[in-house]
Amino acid sequence: MSDGDFLGVTDVSKWYGDDQVLHDVSFEMDRGDVTVLIGPSGSGKSTMLRCVNRLAEAQEGSIRLDGEEVLSPDIDVDDLRREVGMVFQGFNLFAHLTARGNVALGPRRVLGLSESESRERAAAQLDRVGLADQMDSYPAELSGGQQQRVGIARALAMEPKLMLFDEPTSALDPELIGEVLEVMHGLVDEGMTMLVVTHEMSFAREVADEIVFLDEGHVVERGPPEQLFERPEKERTGRFLERIESHD
């Protein structure tokens, strides 16, 4: 188990109005770890993920990232976000920019690279996700799988120290899921630190260092995949996995 040197999420709680969506959620990650959040829809996985880069605000608890308190009011959220890449379920590519323009925007406007440097970096990142030949295509001209790979390249171009994946394959046709997972596998092999929300159990089983099972905002159970998948301690976990796997 990780000792939480890199990311320490401790007793995080969040409410939307009177509705508590996260209840004292805790888990830890080391640099290079891959942690997968699983759970039924509405269990708070995506919300938890968004609390890490402050796209959602947790009201209680602590999230320490690389020695800094993410939830501190003094932190510059834009600084935080340039170090934490995020990949969205709906891709969210900038519709008016080419693949290359999408990837180059952050380096150019956030990191302050020159026009040619940012374009070069964009080209390199698109090559990394296998889209060197689609650099000048607009999002609407790309398949879902290609769009999501651009989305990954866009996040990588910021050279983040942590990557958040929010159900990156859920909006994809089944035949397009593989190309995205392949890119994610590649990142795991390169040692990227990744926090992933997904329903792809085989991916979770293969690459996760730890699985965190959330239900109704509670961490029901967490542990290495072999333990969680083969010998879940909680009945609730077992039932969820049965339902998911029979679906697979």
Next chain:
Amino acid sequence: MASATRPATVRERVADADRSVGRLLLVAAGALFWGWLVVSWVNRWLGGVLVPVGQPLVPAGAVEATLAALPGLAAYASDAAFVVELSPDLARGTWLTVVITAVSLVLGFFIAVPLAVARVYGRFSSWLSLGYTELLRGTPLLAQLFVLYYGLNLASYVPGALSGVFPRNVVWVAILGFTLNGAAYQAEYIRGALESVEEGQITAGRAIGLSKLETIYYVVLPQGLRYAIPSWTNEFVYLIKYSSLAAFITVPELYYRADQIASETFRYTLIFVVTGVTYLALVLTASKLMARVEGAVAIPGLGVEREE
């Protein structure tokens, strides 16, 4: 697009031919209209190099004689000669109409964009923007012009640097009025378009570390302003016609000149038909122009391919 996969039917080819004939006529009419305007203007600016200032480009007498000699058109010869006679005044008035519309539209745009952004993304500024928009849209434009011209007597405050540009300072008052009023309407159109930009676009911008304003500038506006073009064209078209209200504060634009000639000659019908056609030609030019702009900046793969 679909026709590439199968040969065109006879009906389609006839329809295509009809369209190209119609198009050709429209282009010819446009070329004639703008040719007449531009040559008239240039002639005036250069002090009458082609014909003396104030004279029609072609002699009215020659037009009348030519038409009178043609069997079917003889009845219209004197009317045509009359129109040719007043054409220099119309061209002169149209110049001011075009300038007032274009300048007010562009200046108004630069006010409208911040207004729309404030309305959609602001907190306190959203209320300010709403107040401005409702006030300017909710009161008569003519009343606004009267307040600026008669009430505040702004024409006497026009800075020296600007006062030489037009023969009368009141043109600047009209431009100010149309700018302030048009900005409110433009802001409404742009607001609607900004609201149609997906929330996920903003989330993605924020997620790579852009600030809220940067996200609006680099992500939302480039998309929203494109989406705004079709409805924004409405404001363009309205403004061309609303600009005639400037006549009521003595700006000698197209309507003012037409009205003046009509009250001297009492040929109201003929004069206002010709004036109406002139406005129509300006409006058609504007909407064609904006359709071109829309096509030129369209995002590849998005939206419908326009039929020109």
